[in-house]
Amino acid sequence: MPDKVKVAMNVPTQTPITYPIAQVEGSHHAAAQAFMNYVLSLAG
Numbered sequence: 001m002p003d004k005v006k007v008a009m010n011v012p013t014q015t016p017i018t019y020p021i022a023q024v025e026g027s028h029h030a031a032a033q034a035f036m037n038y039v040l041s042l043a044g
Helices: 030-039
Strands: none
16 A cells, blocks of 8 residues: 555564454354455565
8 A cells, every 4th residue: 555655664573473362252244254265465
């Protein structure tokens, strides 16, 4: 989304910044799983 997001500054770090992702237990929503698959893919 380079046309919608402007990077103000890149901050170099020794380790990558990561965030956890999980589907709520008992949830069987296909859209939730599809979103997780996208985020964890190379395109995400």
